[in-house]
Amino acid sequence: MKKLFSFVLVLLLVAGALAACSSQESASSKSTSGESSGTSENDDGKFPNKPINVIVAYDAGGGTDTTARTLQPYLEKELGVPVNVINKPGGSGWVGWTEIANAEPDGYTIGYLNSPNFASGLVNPTMQRGIDLDSFTILANHVADPGAIVIRADEDRFTNFKELIDYAKKHELTTTATGVAGDDHLVTLKLNQKLDTKFRAIQFEGTAESRSSFLGGHVDVLITSVGEAYSMHQNNQLKVVAITAKEKSSFLSDVPTVKEAGFDEIISQSTRGLVAPKGLPEEKVEILQDALEKAINNTEHQKKMKELGTQVLYANGDEYLKLLQQDIEDVKGLKDLLGW
Amino acid sequence: MGNFGVWIGIFILSIACFIFWSSQPLQYYGEYGPGPGLFPTWLSGVLALLSILYIIDCLRKENRISFSNVIPKGKVLFRVLTVVASIVVFILIAPWTGYLIAGIIVTIIMLLPDFKWYSSLAISTIVTFALFFIFKTLLDIPLPVNAFGW
Amino acid sequence: MDAFNLLMSGFEIALTWENLLYCLIGVSIGMMVGILPGLGPSAGTALLIPMTFGMDPISAIVMLSGIFYGSMYGGTITTVLVNVPGEAASVITSLDGYPMAKQGRAGVALGISAIGSFIGGTVAIIGVAVVAPQLVKFALAFGPPEFFALIVFGMTMVVGLAGKSIIRGSIAVVLGLVLAMVGMAPGSGVVRFSFGIPHLIDGLNFVTIAMGLFGLSEILLGIEQQMKKPEKPPVVKGLFPSRKELRPSLMSIGRGTGLGFFMGLIPGTSSVVPALMSYSIEKRISKDPKRFGNGAIEGVAGPETANNSFCGGALIPLFLLGIPSSATMAVLLGAFILHGLQPGPTLFVRHPDFVWAVIASMFIGNLLLLFMNLPMAKMWAKVASVPFKLLFPIIIAISIVGTYSISNSLWDVGGLLVFGLLGYFLKKADIPVAPVALMFILGDLMEKSLLQSLALYKGDFFAIFTRPLSGTLLALSVLVITLSIVAGFKSKKDNLVDVEA
Numbered sequence: 001m002k003k004l005f006s007f008v009l010v011l012l013l014v015a016g017a018l019a020a021c022s023s024q025e026s027a028s029s030k031s032t033s034g035e036s037s038g039t040s041e042n043d044d045g046k047f048p049n050k051p052i053n054v055i056v057a058y059d060a061g062g063g064t065d066t067t068a069r070t071l072q073p074y075l076e077k078e079l080g081v082p083v084n085v086i087n088k089p090g091g092s093g094w095v096g097w098t099e100i101a102n103a104e105p106d107g108y109t110i111g112y113l114n115s116p117n118f119a120s121g122l123v124n125p126t127m128q129r130g131i132d133l134d135s136f137t138i139l140a141n142h143v144a145d146p147g148a149i150v151i152r153a154d155e156d157r158f159t160n161f162k163e164l165i166d167y168a169k170k171h172e173l174t175t176t177a178t179g180v181a182g183d184d185h186l187v188t189l190k191l192n193q194k195l196d197t198k199f200r201a202i203q204f205e206g207t208a209e210s211r212s213s214f215l216g217g218h219v220d221v222l223i224t225s226v227g228e229a230y231s232m233h234q235n236n237q238l239k240v241v242a243i244t245a246k247e248k249s250s251f252l253s254d255v256p257t258v259k260e261a262g263f264d265e266i267i268s269q270s271t272r273g274l275v276a277p278k279g280l281p282e283e284k285v286e287i288l289q290d291a292l293e294k295a296i297n298n299t300e301h302q303k304k305m306k307e308l309g310t311q312v313l314y315a316n317g318d319e320y321l322k323l324l325q326q327d328i329e330d331v332k333g334l335k336d337l338l339g340w
Numbered sequence: 341m342g343n344f345g346v347w348i349g350i351f352i353l354s355i356a357c358f359i360f361w362s363s364q365p366l367q368y369y370g371e372y373g374p375g376p377g378l379f380p381t382w383l384s385g386v387l388a389l390l391s392i393l394y395i396i397d398c399l400r401k402e403n404r405i406s407f408s409n410v411i412p413k414g415k416v417l418f419r420v421l422t423v424v425a426s427i428v429v430f431i432l433i434a435p436w437t438g439y440l441i442a443g444i445i446v447t448i449i450m451l452l453p454d455f456k457w458y459s460s461l462a463i464s465t466i467v468t469f470a471l472f473f474i475f476k477t478l479l480d481i482p483l484p485v486n487a488f489g490w
Numbered sequence: 491m492d493a494f495n496l497l498m499s500g501f502e503i504a505l506t507w508e509n510l511l512y513c514l515i516g517v518s519i520g521m522m523v524g525i526l527p528g529l530g531p532s533a534g535t536a537l538l539i540p541m542t543f544g545m546d547p548i549s550a551i552v553m554l555s556g557i558f559y560g561s562m563y564g565g566t567i568t569t570v571l572v573n574v575p576g577e578a579a580s581v582i583t584s585l586d587g588y589p590m591a592k593q594g595r596a597g598v599a600l601g602i603s604a605i606g607s608f609i610g611g612t613v614a615i616i617g618v619a620v621v622a623p624q625l626v627k628f629a630l631a632f633g634p635p636e637f638f639a640l641i642v643f644g645m646t647m648v649v650g651l652a653g654k655s656i657i658r659g660s661i662a663v664v665l666g667l668v669l670a671m672v673g674m675a676p677g678s679g680v681v682r683f684s685f686g687i688p689h690l691i692d693g694l695n696f697v698t699i700a701m702g703l704f705g706l707s708e709i710l711l712g713i714e715q716q717m718k719k720p721e722k723p724p725v726v727k728g729l730f731p732s733r734k735e736l737r738p739s740l741m742s743i744g745r746g747t748g749l750g751f752f753m754g755l756i757p758g759t760s761s762v763v764p765a766l767m768s769y770s771i772e773k774r775i776s777k778d779p780k781r782f783g784n785g786a787i788e789g790v791a792g793p794e795t796a797n798n799s800f801c802g803g804a805l806i807p808l809f810l811l812g813i814p815s816s817a818t819m820a821v822l823l824g825a826f827i828l829h830g831l832q833p834g835p836t837l838f839v840r841h842p843d844f845v846w847a848v849i850a851s852m853f854i855g856n857l858l859l860l861f862m863n864l865p866m867a868k869m870w871a872k873v874a875s876v877p878f879k880l881l882f883p884i885i886i887a888i889s890i891v892g893t894y895s896i897s898n899s900l901w902d903v904g905g906l907l908v909f910g911l912l913g914y915f916l917k918k919a920d921i922p923v924a925p926v927a928l929m930f931i932l933g934d935l936m937e938k939s940l941l942q943s944l945a946l947y948k949g950d951f952f953a954i955f956t957r958p959l960s961g962t963l964l965a966l967s968v969l970v971i972t973l974s975i976v977a978g979f980k981s982k983k984d985n986l987v988d989v990e991a
Contacts, residue, residue, distance in 0.1 A: 060537055061820070092691050126680045180679025202942050203679075348915060371949070373940065376682055393657050427906070427907045443887060446890070468887065475895060
């Protein structure tokens with residue numbers, strides 16, 4: 001047994017040394033080639049010429065992580081260099097976002113921004129953070145997941161969105177939320193603000209928890225996102241009565257938007273897009289934006305995302321910036337309801 | 341003043357007071373229940389009370405834990421401090437030297453008092469490279485790297 | 491009977507050479523990941539998902555679930571041998587597992603854990619196969635008020651672990667609760683005590699706290715002891731519990747299995763709850779509670795079993811409702827979806843081959859783990875006989891990388907040091923550290939579920955008492971607390987045994 005153990009150890013060691021050496025070699029050869037062409041001139045040489053790191057502010061295996069890793073191969077193909085997904089979880093996303101903002105603006109560190117979580121963090125007065133929207137160079141939006149308003153399949157007090165709203169104007173109903181001023185919470189607040197309903201949001205830790213409380217009958221209405229609800233809707237485990245988007249979702253073709261159901265338009269969606277630290281040179285911005293546009297619009301990629309239940313919504317830098325600014329305005333407009 | 345228990349009590353008391361003080365600006369009671377300030381206020385208050393009781397308890401003769409009994413001296417203290425120092429060193433140098441160098445240095449610091457320098461070097465190199473292989477190569481965890489990417 | 495036939499066809503799929511191989515690979519990788527502290531089951535599973543992209547869905551899930559329970563078992567190894575618990579439930583195992591290792595009985599502790607895990611895991615899987623659909627109702631009956639009551643009940647159990655002095659125990663309990671207050675407050679989203687540090691917005695990390703309070707502080711104390719009075723590494727004794735211990739440990743395995751299974755049905759429960767409850771039940775019904783904390787075999791067997799059967803039970807809400815009970819389950823759920831399998835009540839109907847193959851492979855995986863670990867337990871136990879001066883630098887080197895990998899930053903390495911020193915001084919001052927770590931987890935859950943319940947009932951606290959399940963649990967908690975206080979006053983020193991030793 002002892003022999004075997006030491007054998008395995010040696011094997012590990014040799015393999016480790018080899019792997020380390022090879023990575024050293026490739027790294028050092030790259031760095032020497034970088035030095036020889038000079039540091040500043042190197043920039044106008046060929047960008048990119050080394051791996052690009054994509055920071056994801058959430059855990060490996062989470063939604064944003066899956067999104068990033070699905071895009072990874074297509075982005076590698078467009079850029080011609082390896083793309084590494086790096087998880088920097090913690091602080092409700094702020095650890096990762098701060099890391100992106102403080103990175104060297106050389107184009108080799110970019111990352112995902114999640115809104116409205118980012119927007120509400122900016123507005124939350126108790127959140128002491130050192131960065132702002134203009135700490136970033138906005139590249140492109142990747143996915144958007146509209147909010148879904150859901151009732152139980154066996155609910156008898158109301159069966160569609162109109163009945164739900166009429167009921168909620170007279171009676172208090174509880175809704176779920178996953179995080180203060182998170183996307184789900186904002187849906188409830190916007191409903192109360194625009195449609196004069198009496199929904200009361202209960203805060204849960206995450207979708208798993210809010211959904212089980214809803215299915216168990218402890219909460220009346222589930223507020224979640226289309227991506228989280230569509231398969232259970234198709235299985236008749238629950239009923240999505242409306243979505244908070246501009247147009248119908250391709251995942252739920254039988255569900256109207258709030259406007260289609262006959263009310264004022266309410267738009268609330270969670271978006272994941274790519275940003276870089278501010279001060280990124282214009283030509284690198286263009287290279288990255290161009291590659292992202294092609295990678296995101298790649299039909300194979302879109303097909304894969306659809307299988308995952310995630311809706312791709314490409315938006316270029318300017319459009320994405322507007323989207324983020326709109327989110328911040330929205331949260332600010334709800335400050336009173338949030339008690340901030 | 342050589343009573344260790346009293347100093348631990350004072351340390352806990354100061355943490356409690358600090359948390360108590362920091363939780364005062366937080367809303368005490370919300371719309372439907374405890375606000376963000378209620379629990380911290382009460383808990384730190386209770387903790388402060390308990391630490392005072394603890395200090396009193398430690399002042400009694402039979403519970404006295406004297407410093408000389410618990411805080412190591414001389415060589416022992418030095419060894420404990422090398423462990424603490426090695427972790428501090430890792431935190432300080434890893435972002436510049438990368439994991440491999442930092443890991444080797446840190447492990448050497450801990451090994452040197454007990455082993456010859458060449459065995460220390462060999463053991464720490466083996467351990468560090470093995471860990472580097474497992475975490476970086478197999479599990480793809482972005483360990484700290486230096487300017488050269490390792 | 492139908493279920494039985496389906497299970498058999500599941501075995502047919504799972505027993506193909508290919509799937510058997512993937513199961514073996516998964517279990518082995520899982521053990522490796524589990525042994526590395528800091529990198530818990532969830533991170534381990536998540537990091538290896540990309541490896542499964544090119545695989546057939548059944549093989550992929552077979553391998554991933556292998557990683558999952560392999561890593562749970564791996565975590566036990568480090569906990570028992572070097573007192574570095576890598577996840578919440580292991581904190582409980584460390585209470586008696588590490589003292590056992592110190593007595594040279596690491597092999598026995600690991601052996602009984604392997605046996606217990608196997609029994610707990612397989613019985614729970616059979617439970618899933620047989621009664622799954624009927625139990626969904628029970629799972630859903632647990633709303634925020636019931637959850638709050640359950641956590642309060644769990645807290646009363648921690649108080650039982652508080653040690654020989656009421657003051658010192660209470661300090662540990664309250665200190666854990668205070669640490670839990672750091673970070674964003676539930677309900678209001680107000681960020682407490684973050685002092686502008688983004689890492690603190692979500693609060694402190696449990697794994698960092700556990701590795702510091704238990705692992706690092708233990709090493710520091712160990713160094714002192716070795717230098718003052720060098721101790722020979724304990725002689726490794728056999729693998730099997732003595733005949734006298736066999737019956738009690740089998741009994742506690744039985745109790746742990748049932749307890750864990752039912753707790754697993756409740757979504758959102760931390761695996762620490764069943765382990766903690768099992769430990770205190772064992773201690774309470776034991777004829778000689780003083781042994782607990784000094785290497786009582788029931789204190790390892792019960793909680794380890796409960797932890798594993800908890801994971802089996804947790805498959806019910808995962809399969810039927812798509813509700814993961816833990817971070818690791820959430821990662822598995824992600825893998826399901828990634829491979830085109832949507833959980834839900836119709837999963838059993840639409841993909842019966844898949845469901846039953848996975849259940850069968852879990853059975854096989856548990857068996858593999860048992861066969862791998864009984865012989866390996868002996869080998870692992872030898873680790874405890876490596877000279878301390880060589881062992882401790884290696885453990886610290888592993889702990890540094892492990893804590894780094896929690897959030898890929900040096901922040902958690904600093905946390906390891908801070909909590910290590912805190913644990914070192916607390917232990918010197920006779921303040922037990924286990925309640926600090928346990929209360930840290932429970933405190934967070936308690937505040938959250940209390941606020942949810944109060945928001946549901948618009949601030950009416952007594953409404954929680956009027957619900958049958960939560961009312962019963964709260965009444966039980968009051969009873970337990972009263973009994974401990976009465977017992978504490980009656981015989982101040984005899985009844986509350988110091989578990990820290």
